[in-house]
Amino acid sequence: MDAITIQNSDYDLWDAWLHKIYGATQQDNWFMPTDDVIATGVCMRVENGFFRVFPYENPALVPFEAAVRRLNPVVAVKIRDASVHAVMCRIKPDDICMYIDQETRIQILDSIEQLPDAEKDSCAAFIRNERALILWSYNLDQIIPLYKDFEEKLIKHIWRNRQNATPQRSSVAVNVIPAAADPLDGSTNDLTGKPEDETEAQMSEKAKEVLESRAQTKAPSKWWSWRLQPKDDALSDSEKAASSSSERKLILFGPFYAGCGAALALYFATSSIGVLLKEFALDGNYIRFALVATLPVIFCISVFFCLQLVGNLSLILGPVAQYHENSAYYSAVKPAPNPEVDNNLPHITIQMPVYKESLELTIAPSVFSVKKAMQTYARQGGTSAIFICDDGMQVLSEKDQQERRDFYANHNIGWVARPGHSSAPEGFKRAGKFKKASNMNYGLTLSMKLEKFLAQLIAEGAEDTADECLEDRAMKMAAEEVYAETDKRWKPLCANGKSTRIGEIILIIDSDTVVPEDCFRDAAREMYESPDLAIIQHESDVMQVAHHYFENGITHFTRRINRCISFGCANGEVAPFVGHNAFLRWSAMQDASFIDELDGKNKIWSEANVSEDFNMALRLLLNGYTLRWATYSDGGFKEGVSLTVVDELARWQKYAYGCNEIIFNPFIKWWRRGPISKELRGFVWSKAPIHYKIGMMSYMFSYYGIAAATIGSLVNYLLLGIGANIDQFYLHSFEIFLACVTVFTGVGNVGFTLLEYRLGHRSLLGAVFENVRWVPFFVFFFGGLSIHLSTAILAHMFSYNMTWGSTGKEVERSTFWIEVPRIWERFKLSFIICFLIIAMMIVFTTNVVPFEWQIPGYQFALVIPLALVVGCHLLLPIVLNPWLMIFSY
Template identity: 40%
Template sequence: MREDTKSPLPAAESKVDLSGQQEKSECESLPGSSQNASRPELPFTYRNSTLAVPNLVGATIQHEMIVEYLYQQQRSRCWISDIDSLEEGAFMRDSWNSYITAPVLLSASVLAEALVDLNAEIVITLKSKVVETAFRVMESTERVTLRSGLEIQVLPSLRDIKLAQRHQCAAFIHEESYILVWDDSPTKLLERAADLEHQLVDIAWFTATGCDLKPPSTHNSDAGSLLELGYVVERRPTYINSVICACTLSLSLLVVGLGMKVLAHESALDHTYARLAAIAFTPIQFLLALFFMQVVIVCAFQLLGLVGQCHTNSTYYSAKPPPRVKRLEALPHVTIQCPIFTESLETVVEPTIMSLKAAISTYEMQGGSANIFVNDDGMLAGLTKIEIDNRKKFYKKNNIGWVARPAHNPVALTGRPKFLRRGRFKKASNMNFGLMLSVKLEEKLAEVVRDETRSQQDEDKEYERSLVQVMSELPCRPLVGGNIRVGDYILLVDSDTRIPEDCLLDAVNEMQLSPEVGILQYTSGVLHVTKDFFESGISYFTDLIYTAIGYMVSNGDVGPFVGHNAMLRWSSMQDVAYFDEDEVIKFWSESSVSEDFDMSLRLQRQDWTIRFATYTGEGFKEGVSLTIYDEITRWEKYAYGCSELVFNPLKDWLRKGPFTPLIRRFVTSKTPIASKLSTIGYIASYYAIGSAWIFSLVNYFLVGWADTLIDHWYLPSFNVFIGLVFVFSFLSNICLAWLRYRTSAKTNLVESLFENFKWVLMFSILFGGLSLSVCRALLCHMFSINISWSTTNKEVENSNFFREVPKILNRFSGRFSYCVGCLLLIFVCAYAVPYQWRIRQFAAIFPLALSIGNHFLLPIALNPALMRLTW
């Protein structure tokens, strides 16, 4: 399964009687146009008719006004060659199979009948003198290349409109000698048509004057076909990370060695060797301190080390996009996979789909093809019938392939067949189900005997027949619609994602140039939903994480895979696929909440490369936690996932051993040792956070009752606190600002320093108060205690002081009980116990009091809805 077996281009969408409407534009104006037409102003505001108009009569009147306005614009801009023609004008869908037209007589025209197959909301014809000239000098009967380098499809006649690439939003109709332009918004439609006409004028002008048709480009090449023409991009490995890890190991071993030196020295003085039992704690001490030591070394390299590697491409890192070369063959097909649950269609899913469609439009005009594949896990899991119908209409209207698996039904309740939604987080099993259906469909289509006389209509019918056959063979009854076939590459996104309009071509080129790359992970910016301090703080932290990842990977570390905004090679996923106990193919691990980390480890074991790309900047955007509840849940999931990857539950240790097969295979794999050390340090950091409250409590009694008895090998929590504050709150912030200044990510060093230090208090409370929650997740896995989490909120919830108070008391009652209990303990041990048992030392009380304060303040101080004191 290792070879890149290309999936054929997708068949036409499954014909399901669904309809829908939207107000947002499918595509933006054509990128790269030499002139931008002024945005036309409608005499009214266009809204989704199903929402703005309470009855069908009102909707029809609104549509008639829009169509009449568009027709007036066509005539005023001379886009109509003959006002008496019955083949030129404006069209707007009134119902699924009918259009309102201007002129009215167009409703019975051949064009109106053909537009039913186009599945477009608003369409106009464009037949100006410029267009007529373009048809006379047209060199190709397949496509017209614009000055921007994008291509517009050419269709022989209206009979071939079924074959149109819909996301291009325009097509030359050769037989009728006009251009069809379509969109979902009337203002965007006029803007698109004007841009197209301007670019045609540019073509005529530059051709007539003998100038170069294309503008100069820094990454265009005249090569013919990437690897087939011997085009190879040299990517030298970088070994700076190996030096960093060597220094980290040296520093860690030095600290451990100094501790052993103290033990040996004290034993030699008093000839008491019982203290040497502390050596057994050395491996745990080493692991818990590993991440801290790594941060210290990385800070030194950020201050004084090289930064040129941050601007060059290497084995695991892409700072520059690949060259765009002219191809002799078609671009590979890309499938954009988007798992969703019960998120709002209007506020969350629809903006994401519009972003995806804009990127597909650009890619299709560059010569490629793509489809959207939604795995809808919420349709049959609690949505109302109206919400289900709205989703179906939305999917069909936007040419989206979708799969909705049945609800969780473990014991065949209510007469429905048994069906298990496996996994604690459900995202992995949701994607597995959709990919499984696609694989079964491809197997059916591969059995079809094809000859040269076979048409696209025949392929569409075969697709429908095969899909029905696949559905009939399933023991459950999912809902399926549209094109669910998977292309050569899968762009994995979340439901609250934005992607750059021109990103697919670069991603495909890089994957084609580097056949060893299994995943191309892109850096991401933050999709802001609110303006409160908590989201701003988490946004800052997200940017910090991606900056750190980019720096480490540019140094030679293996690229990470974060589970979204990544291009995956379909053949690499097939290479690491496996079958479960029911002999059902699985691509994503359903037994772990960290299915992305699991996928990354399995790919690396099979010698696939994970690469991290930063050349898109903040073009890719992801949502972050909007509330402290979601942020705590996120850390609990990560901690639980890390524990799942490394350790078997305690009940299985005698039978399976303490370590999972996955981590054993990873440690013995060919992955660079430096990358293994970084991964182990990352995992160990969760155990360091989770154990912080335990160490502060133990330290309270050790320092309070046995301060003069404990060995100097023991480092009190107060000393540890001083080190943590210096490194994480002071040194790392200075080094981050200096690194961003040196790499030109930030041009103002003072502003960067101010931005870093203004969030110190918030993150001191956050990380100081996460210990109990992280520890809870780790212990739940180790002791096989059932734990579940609610879905992350993708949109803002209206809340106030009186709603938040009971919510906080209900969710964090255990946390507050611990805090109150520890406070009582401190006061009792300070005043109520016999003198010899009293604990009043500052070094004993302060670390515990700080831990109590952070845990108490976390759900209160970091809750904007509570801090606003609104009701």
Template identity: 40%
Template sequence: MGFFKLGKKKGGDVEMTEKKADGTPLPPQWTPDAPVWPGSLASARGSTTDVSNSLGGLNGATFLDVKCEVMAQWLHSKQEEKIWTSGEPGEGVLVKKQKGSYAFSPATLIEDGSGLYESVTQLNARCAMTVNTRVLQLFMSARPDRHFIQIHRTLRLQVIPSLNELKHAQRHQSAAFIADTATLLVWEDEPTRLLERAEYIQDALMTMSWKPEPAEEGAVEKNSKKPFIKIEEYEETEEETGEEAPRKIVLWQCIYEAATLALLVGCLGAGWRWIAIEQIQDPNYMRMLFILVVPAQAWLGLFFFQALISDLAQLFGPVGHMERNTKYYSGKAPRRLHRDTFGPLPHVTIQMPVYKEGLRAVIEPTVRSIKQAISTYELQGGTANIFVNDDGMQLISPEEARARQDYYDENSIGWVARPKHNPKPAEGEREFVRRGKFKKASNMNYAMRLSVQVEEQLAGIRRHEQWNNHDEIDAYAVALQQVLDSRDGEAWAAGNIRMGDYILIIDSDTRVPNDCFLEAVSEMEQSPQVAILQYASGVMNVTNSFFENGITFFTNLIYTMIRFAVANGDVAPFVGHNAILRWSAIQNIGYECEQDGWEKWWSESTVSEDFDMALRLQAEGYIVRLGAYKDGGYEEGVSLTVYDELARWEKYAYGCNELIFHPFKDWIFKGPFTKLFRNFVCSNMPLHSKLTIMAYIGTYYALGSSWILTLMNYVIIGLYNGHLDHYYLDSFKIYFSIVIVFSAVGNVALAVLRYRIGECGLIRALWTNLKWIPLLTIFLGGVSMHVSQALVCHFFSIDMQWGATSKEVEDISFWTAALDVLKKFKYTLSFCFAIAAGMVCMAFVVPVDWQIRSLIACFPMGLVVANHVLLPTVLNPQLMTFTW
């Protein structure tokens, strides 16, 4: 159904409204997932030409204008129905048609001299409504001099002197009491939510003033509706000092790592036992050369033995500490700061780097989620701002750029956009370099540097005794313009780009809990040694494809393992998003870039800028902590296509190699190991954490080398089986061990762990784990050549570039998807078919003495070839949907 139904019932009446299941009338249909915002007007008008023409006699008004007019009239009728208006000037409803133009009701609102229309226009809200009731007047008269009114035990709503001050109100509170008229003004992004918010505020006021007796509380809760603003239960701290009690260090991970090393040394020793026996029976000191491969064996095998010990720990070890708070782990939410004791709550900046993601499909839902969290935090007494680092603004079309700018302006979002990458400019163009293989770090550095320059301008201003917030806003506008002028048009920026005490860094496809900022700043204030509070994330699914669901399972598995390891005493990782960063700590580790001389914070010389950041912070004495008490409330998007997931693994492999080794060309002058790796080895990070990180990095080398070693094994076992040293372990035995440890014991252990910590039932957990074994087997078995490609490219200084991960689904036909596979995987598929042909020849064509037919030689090689062929085909949703 469209905006309203243009049809007749049998009785001849026009159907103008819909009804909910309970019979309550709905407003004229205003779809929340397709709100009106400036910049979408052209597309909206273009798609409704026929409809608007059919309406005739509307004085040329567009269909969008009609929708806004009808919505304003409907809301005003509901306002009158609920007796929220007395008919006095300055009361009514406004719905935005485009910037600076609103539909309104009653018709006299724009000329009544109240200034409501002008004030809402300056606020640039999408829609607004006044509420004037006797109850509100009584509350306002009882608190005439307050700057806020308590509407909940933890929430307070702002009071502004008059409508003239509305433009300086805290926008994200979405409501304000107007002192001089004793009314309430509510504004929202969605008109249909205006009524809900207004009702919530009035109900909350009544609940605060007329609290039920203890015997009645159960009945009130039982009959109450779902709260409009969800506030979590918590403890507040009112002590004079906000610091928490010292947290204990857990040593279970040390014990597990010791067992891992013992098992590793034992297995290596068993191999050398065979060498000793053979050396006695058949002396040949060439066997001693096996010692050269021991370091590689130990490194590549470390994760295998670590996984085995971890499986046993999940099955039989303690798990109670996953619900407790320790040095590197928070299993329980902190005691929240009490604003009356600590004064103004810290300011939080939400930093969101974006590229060319869709405004409507990707950015807007994320901003909507953030705004809900900011609204809660502002009602709790805090302040926050959104800071978008838009790396696509100067690359997209002018129409799309204008739409983004209008959207940012409408939602009080500060943003910075830098020029396109242009290292070799043509005549009349300006040179500009976007440094780094992965541009996220340089994008954030550029935006943060602009923010710091604005702060430097503001620091030079002399503030008089009567300096107020209005003066600060005016000074900021001047400072920002001066900084932009100094860039001579290079940088684009607008809105509030100042950095707060803490930074929540998120991706463009993120969802955050409604009530999260107060907990985060409380923990950071109580733990000044914490530089990064990384939250364990859930997954936000965009589609229902089997591949995305499989990657969702794998992502949840990884976060469960991270929670288990960190709760056991390991150092928390920093994954680069869904984390709170202490701005003062980030400033302490700033460095001067050798290429351009600018101060920077994120490393632009490595793909793994998050690991580099965490390591430099820990070298300065800070710690990284994992917050696991939000139950997956922070959500992140995962790869939607096999191409994106492969690119992610390639980027990680490249980044890991980049962290440890210099390219071969630099080994003569700089040595094989990077300064970052040397700093890591010599850092004060616990030894068991270093071993865990090295085991993780080693997995990429194990994956990258697996197809090469399997090919060697095919030749060696196929031609020389029975003549090999007993120290050599063939691929078939290794494959069998991997199946036992990872596919069998690992999945059972994970299911038992999730059952023990109360995440889900045992049978359900087992079934969930088992059903994704085929997908993960094909994927992990088919990434080997791609991972090795990334490692080789770094070693040989071959350039590799990765763009932003796709956030939106692209529907294409089967034949287009097939052509994409052939284009992107032509070398991999050609190599696989060549190997397969070679195996057939070695089995049937060559002389009998050279034939290779044994199972232990052919099976591992055949599995590698099959997985590499199946990866881009069977695991490709665009191909497997068979859309013609």
């Protein structure tokens, strides 16, 4: 029901905001209409469904308030000043949009009544019959900056096109032709393009902008720096993109390095055969050749070590120019403008799976970041929507549920929520260990059913009603079908059918994410250029929230890993898919779907694997699609990292469990399916590139190398210490320890330091300091991983039900007295094992055991590896716990 805001002498905070916004946006509103029918003002939502308008008691603002209420932003302003009028008077009757600059497309509506059907994310619309501009925002603090931004753009737009409205001198060209055709028929050509011949003032303005950009990007040269900026200046970026997008060359450095690493691992594994042959020549004992059976294990464990050795040497001595160029699996340069794409931008869905994260501290900031990108994309001519798969909605309190519902409704977010997991035999089961895959599958299934019913409604000639659109009707029908499939026991919750529909491209993000403001159109262009491209995985920077030393250490490690992945993909390695901050082609995902053997349903994501992202990438590769790693966002994508050592250990346990899941079947299935999993057999014999197989398998085997540190050091201590004659085939733990220190700590840090320097990301001294200062942190971290990864691997082998929740996203302040019992509870198993090993080592130095079995402490080659492993496991939860080390009580 339409209403007039009545003035009340008792002003509140809403009135203060109304007056402030009105004063900031309407102060130049001197160009008023001659009649009283058209009025300008501010409309603000004070609570759900209730709006307040200023100026008060103005009947002419009733249509404005009614339209804004249906649009449902936080605040909207109606502006009708001289600049708006100057632009509107030049719009043709059939124009439906206008470009006020090359990146800002504004929709044109015939009347204020059409405002509820406007493109919501553009946050702006011209009203033809009133010659007015409506601006709106979903954030109260942003409306005044939004107005100032538009005011500046309108003035610049009028000034750029002033020759069309004023008499021209003979020396100034008057013909204005757009550089690119308008994407929509009937749009105003003389207002959207760039003049062929610009006036001196315009050229001076452009030259000033270029000089400013050069001054901002060019860094001073220093004697200790290689290069701190790209070799091509800003003027050649588009030309460079155009040339690089036309062809995608295949770089072969990665395959060459992988081949060298595999050959080196094979050499190390087989060189010990020579030792066996020499020993056989001396004693003629055939039994020792049984040790050859261990060679496959030795090769698998050593291949990651060898690849790291070759890779680190390539960082020091290999070429790096390819890091700045586009190639088959790597994008360093943004795709060039393409009118065919830019005029028909695809709909993009932002899919965000969430659980019990804080709405205020985690989900809302991520949504606001995405909304900025959606606004940019909308002004470029595209459409997008947020689709949240909410696993927390039906397990939270009623108050928290309602807060999420209101937030989703106020920000035009589509969402689906499934019932909570029940351990009862007949209860609802959320499939999977990590449950993210089944959460996304549930939402996508309902969305696909929505499309089916929507097509059915359209075929029947159904139309939107005043209270319900066709998409919402189709969504309700889809929800009822899902409900019926469960014998009407578990009904999904869902809302906003329009935003629940899946676009041609999906951006998958986590609940703690920041995205660049201009990234959607680049993804659309790149997908168009490469029809076989299924995933664009962006390199992510870190979004820090706690800023304590543990988060800082994991931040350094995450950035280092991402940089190495970027360099590997630039070398020609197949890009990985990490499960978030990635654009996926929806049609490719559907092509790679499969029928789940457990329930016979078509699935997009694998619910039987902890590493559903690797499973998706492999299925896409086997279906002929390409994966690509992109770095041109320059760290604009940000992700949260673990805030506690417990969360980080859980993450590594999940990875170890997932790798073992890919390689081995559980023991209980060996008698039927054998030890090697079907997935690994399929991967090995697939048509995937050989170097990709070597790289992925070396990565998976690395978890076994870390997990074996404790048991390997213990076996080495006992075998060599007891004094038995050990075959020379055996490699001592101390030798392995020295090799690992040399390659990972020594050559690894030197290589990455020089890579940072050679790429121009850091000065040489800055890179040295940054890498060296975190060495102690990683000694304790990686030294204390072994037992925890072993438990995860053994859990899968023995079919133990090991599950993980979502990683903590918010900072939880703690004290010394809270952390001490937590540490004992979480690390009880590793502490007991370590204390038993210490007791054993003490006993072996005493006369309790026979003299020939005694292991004195001066035998450093035996003691150091085991002591280091035990010490790191004991100190890991202590020295890497910020709340414990600051002794806050």
